Amino acid sequence: MNMSNITIESGSLKVRLTFWEKVSSLSGNISIPMSHVRGATDDPTFLKDGLGLRAGGTGFPGLIAEGHFRKNGDRLFALWRKGEQVVVVELEGQKWDRLVLGCSHADSLSQLINNSL
Structure with a gap:
């Protein structure tokens, strides 16, 4: 299965979604x-208590979370499927407070993002 492409380029964190991720998350890149x-x-424990109320997208607890969620006043964008590791990206001044991204090497991705700050 194709996964989104997460990169840092031109001073921005970019998440390029596949066609089906765009459909299921009701979002674009x-x-x-x-x-x-x-x-x-x-x-790895972030999803344990759930993402909260789904406000657009696809969600089946423990299987898939793609789209917009609200939990304890925070706005989240999730792009995760069962079997993927979790990276939580904390944001400020954006329409989301956090990005919850699934990937195969969460430690490497979080280090890449933190080293780019």
């Missing part, structure tokens, strides 16, 4: 200026 990224963590 994401570009966040690095000046609005506070940090990233490899967090």
